[in-house]
Amino acid sequence: MNASKSTSASRDGSSCLPNREFKAVYKELKQLLPDQVRIQEPMSQHTTFRIGGPADILVEPRTIAALRETISYAKVKNIPVFVMGAGSNLLIRDGGIRGMVVKIGRHLARIKIDGVVVMAEAGATLSHLALTCCQASLAGFEFAVGIPGTVGGAVVMNAGAEGRAMSDVVQEVLVLNQKGCFDRLKKEDLGFGYRSSNLLDHNQIVVEVVCQGTPDQKERIQERQKKHLHHRQNTQPLMYPNAGSVFKNPPGFTAGYLIEQAGAKGRQIGAAKVSLKHANFIINLGMARAKEVQDLISQVQEMVKQRFGIQLALEIQIVGED
Ligand SMILES: Cc1cc2nc3c(=O)[nH]c(=O)nc-3n(C[C@H](O)[C@H](O)[C@H](O)COP(=O)(O)OP(=O)(O)OC[C@H]3O[C@@H](n4cnc5c(N)ncnc54)[C@H](O)[C@@H]3O)c2cc1C
Incomplete structure (x- = not known):
């Protein structure tokens, strides 16, 4: 798969x-x-x-x-x-x-809460998960508000923000394996790392995710969610199509800082541009082609390599045929 x-x-x-x-x-x-x-x-x-x-x-x-x-x-x-x-x-x-x-999207998107245990189908959006947990006075999911992925994609990528990630809340995952059989994997089996899990390599389809929240007052959760959303709106170029952070942060630096210092902020190839608002975002100004984005990625990597000797690794995934 x-x-x-x-x-x-x-x-x-x-x-x-x-x-x-x-x-x-x-x-x-x-x-x-x-x-x-x-x-x-x-x-x-x-x-x-x-x-x-x-x-x-x-x-x-x-x-x-x-x-x-x-x-x-x-x-x-x-x-x-x-x-x-x-x-x-x-x-x-x-x-x-x-x-x-x-x-796997909106049709497989049910969320059920039983005490502090949250069961979400893979197609549920992260924002829906965070808001549903907030309604149930369960904290721990605030970081997920505003990340535009599904729960399935978020587990596979170990999505996170503000120092928290899926690996902090996930307990267990129901997957459909290569043989077409269902399998329950514990958190320890998932090999979570920074924006990665071993689900990426093992060709397993995430069907349902079991998480655990922490009881807290709804108003306090809402306050933290508002802060996260506000921060995103102020720092990310949400007016243009994009795929979030293009590169992973290398140890000790943010990719955005390195890109900016290397002079790549604002670079443009065709309709693909390194955002002026957040240098680790590439935005699609209209009709950008994947080739333009790929060429821009290579250029940014080259500039950062030359200036700092650091090879930026991709956070986004590039798939399909040229
Ligand atoms: C504006 C913006 C802001 C973002 N902010 C953040 C952020 O703060 N933190 C962060 O970590 N990411 C962020 N992202 C990136 C992205 O939202 C996350 O990586 C998200 O978790 C991806 O989920 P998805 O459903 O879109 O996955 P997709 O992009 O559809 O897929 C990503 C990978 O997961 C696999 N996959 C997806 N669903 C399943 C499944 N059910 N079973 C098995 N494999 C699956 C795909 O094969 C692919 O390898 C941002 C993106 C945007 C556009």
Whole structure:
């Protein structure tokens, strides 16, 4: 799974399946999963960057059973699968994604609270999680307010802010593994690191996440959430499509500081620009292509390397074909 981070064989250079087989697959999938399947879907409509070429097939499963059926079908047909959430940490290349994209979003987004235990389906948004926990007077999720991802994507990336991260609240994760079986993984099994977990490499689909909150007064939680949101609005270029921080902070520095000091703030290639408001954000001024963003990324890395001898590592994920 997550197979199209690399590429596969092509149909007239545009799909991983021969033409006739592709049509048959689409027909079968439409019957199997009514109203949940699209073909040649522009991925620019599914990323916060508003960038990305077409996916051969996009499936948005409505139920966990449908998700499982989708994965089993893809396995039988040998179709590569890329799983995504809100597409808020992705740069999808201009050639799009060969095979199948499975988007886990609003249909799989229930949140249940039982005492201090919170169960969230992978497609729930982080903001919804934070607000629901606040309503239940549960603290610990304030950092998540304003991060535009899903709970599934956030666990995989160990998303965080203001010194807190998913690894501080997650207890257990229900995943669908490569064999199409469900598995419960404890926090210790997830290999959480700075903006990473071993779910990224192990091709497991996050279906549900169990977290633990801390009882607190609702008003105090609300106050902290407001502060976080305010800080984001003041420091991030939210008027333009973007994918959040492009680079990870290297030890001892913020990437934004290094980029600014290297003179890369405000650099522009085509419609992709290093934000003047936050140098670790690249913004899409309108019709930016992935290629422009990639070239800008390389330029910024080169400038920082030359000035500081530090190689900036990517926080965003680049997937799909050129
Ligand atoms: C304005 C803005 C601000 C941001 N601020 C922050 C911040 O403060 N802190 C931070 O950490 N990030 C931040 N981000 C980045 C992003 O929101 C997070 O990384 C988020 O957790 C990604 O979730 P997603 O659902 O969008 O995942 P996607 O971008 O869709 O996918 C990211 C990765 O997770 C995998 N994935 C997604 N869902 C699943 C699943 N259910 N099962 C298995 N794999 C899955 C994908 O294959 C991919 O590898 C920001 C982004 C934006 C646009």
